[in-house]
Amino acid sequence: MTTEPTESATVESVIDSIKSQKLSKENAEKLLILIELLPQILSELNNPDYDEIFGYRINTNEKxxxxxxxxxxxxxxxxxxxxxxxxxxxxxxxxCLNWRNKFQPLHAAFEEKFDSELNELGVITNFNNTGANLKIITWNLYGNLKNPKKIFEKFGGNSIKELPGSQFLRWRIGLMEKSLQLVDFTDPKNNKIGQIHDYNNISMFKIDPGQKQSTKEIIEIFGSNYPELLSTKFFINVPLIMGWVFTFFKTIRIINEETLKKFQVLNNGNLTEFLPSNELPKSYGGSSGKSIFDLDISNSIKLNDYGEIILKKIGDDEIEHNNDDVE
Structure with missing residues (x-):
C-alpha cells in the first residue's frame, strides 16, 4: 500500500477541504493517501461500480x-x-461499500414499505435552537411495540431481489439513512446526529428474542458502517432494574469505549437539560403542546442527487434480472 502522498494533490488542499475540524498536517497526509487509494479500494469491491456512502459518490475528483x-x-x-x-x-x-451494495440501505430508506406499526416506533426531529450536533435526532420509542413476532421476522419486502435482514432492521437502517440526508458533513455543529432511546412502558422480562437479535445486529452494523456520526445517545425512562444492561455493554465489549462515553442514561424522560424546552413536547419536560409524532419530519426528507441515481440503477438492475428470469 502507498505510504507517501503523490504530487497529484497537496496536503494543503486537503486541509483546506476539511471544514468540520482543524486537521493536523500528519493526519491530512494520511487522508490524502486514502483519497489516492480510492481506485484501488473500488477495484477490490465485490461490485466495483458501487461507490456510494450516505447517498454521496465516493470516487476520484474527476468523476x-x-x-x-x-x-x-x-x-x-x-x-x-x-x-x-x-x-x-x-x-x-x-x-462498508460491500455491505451497502448487499444491504441496499438507501432502498430501505426511500423505497420499501413497512408494517404501519413501525410508524409508532421511531421519528426524526430537527431542533432549531440546540447545542452542537443535536439538531438532528432519531428517536426509538420501543414502548410502542405491540407485535414483535411480525416486526422482527425476516423482511420479504416489495423488491424483486431477496433483501437481507428483518423488517425492523431494514426500517431502522432506513431511519438512520434518512437522518443523514439532513447532516452537513462540512459543518462542525451539524456533522453528527443524536439518538434517543425511550424505554417508557418496556418490561425487561418481555423482550422478544427477535428484538434481542436485531439489537445485536444494529449495534454491529452501526459500529462498522456509520463511524464518527453519533454525538450523544440518550437512554431515557430507564428502569433502575435495567441499569445492569449498560454495565453489560462494557463487559462484552461489543461497543467501544469512545462510543460508551457518548451514552447518557436517565431514569426519567426530562430532556430540557439538553434540548430546547419550547420545542420539546410536555412528555419530555418541555412546554410545547405538540407530540413527538407532530415533530416527525421523516416522511418529508429527500434523497440527494447521487443517491437518486443509485436507486434508479438498483431499480433498472431488478427489472433486467426479472426479464432474464422470464426468458
Missing amino acids: PHVNVPVRNEILLKYLAADKYDLELAKKRIIN
Missing part, C-alpha cells in the same frame, strides 16, 4: 457527481474511527 469536500469529510470519519490507521481504514471502507 461526475463527486462532491469533493463532502467525500473528504466522509473518508475522514472512517480514518478517524480507526485512529488514522490507513490499512484499517481501507479495510473498513471496503467492507
Whole structure:
C-alpha cells in the first residue's frame, strides 16, 4: 500500500477541504493517501461500480457527481474511527461499500414499505435552537411495540431481489439513512446526529428474542458502517432494574469505549437539560403542546442527487434480472 502522498494533490488542499475540524498536517497526509487509494479500494469491491456512502459518490475528483469536500469529510470519519490507521481504514471502507451494495440501505430508506406499526416506533426531529450536533435526532420509542413476532421476522419486502435482514432492521437502517440526508458533513455543529432511546412502558422480562437479535445486529452494523456520526445517545425512562444492561455493554465489549462515553442514561424522560424546552413536547419536560409524532419530519426528507441515481440503477438492475428470469 502507498505510504507517501503523490504530487497529484497537496496536503494543503486537503486541509483546506476539511471544514468540520482543524486537521493536523500528519493526519491530512494520511487522508490524502486514502483519497489516492480510492481506485484501488473500488477495484477490490465485490461490485466495483458501487461507490456510494450516505447517498454521496465516493470516487476520484474527476468523476461526475463527486462532491469533493463532502467525500473528504466522509473518508475522514472512517480514518478517524480507526485512529488514522490507513490499512484499517481501507479495510473498513471496503467492507462498508460491500455491505451497502448487499444491504441496499438507501432502498430501505426511500423505497420499501413497512408494517404501519413501525410508524409508532421511531421519528426524526430537527431542533432549531440546540447545542452542537443535536439538531438532528432519531428517536426509538420501543414502548410502542405491540407485535414483535411480525416486526422482527425476516423482511420479504416489495423488491424483486431477496433483501437481507428483518423488517425492523431494514426500517431502522432506513431511519438512520434518512437522518443523514439532513447532516452537513462540512459543518462542525451539524456533522453528527443524536439518538434517543425511550424505554417508557418496556418490561425487561418481555423482550422478544427477535428484538434481542436485531439489537445485536444494529449495534454491529452501526459500529462498522456509520463511524464518527453519533454525538450523544440518550437512554431515557430507564428502569433502575435495567441499569445492569449498560454495565453489560462494557463487559462484552461489543461497543467501544469512545462510543460508551457518548451514552447518557436517565431514569426519567426530562430532556430540557439538553434540548430546547419550547420545542420539546410536555412528555419530555418541555412546554410545547405538540407530540413527538407532530415533530416527525421523516416522511418529508429527500434523497440527494447521487443517491437518486443509485436507486434508479438498483431499480433498472431488478427489472433486467426479472426479464432474464422470464426468458
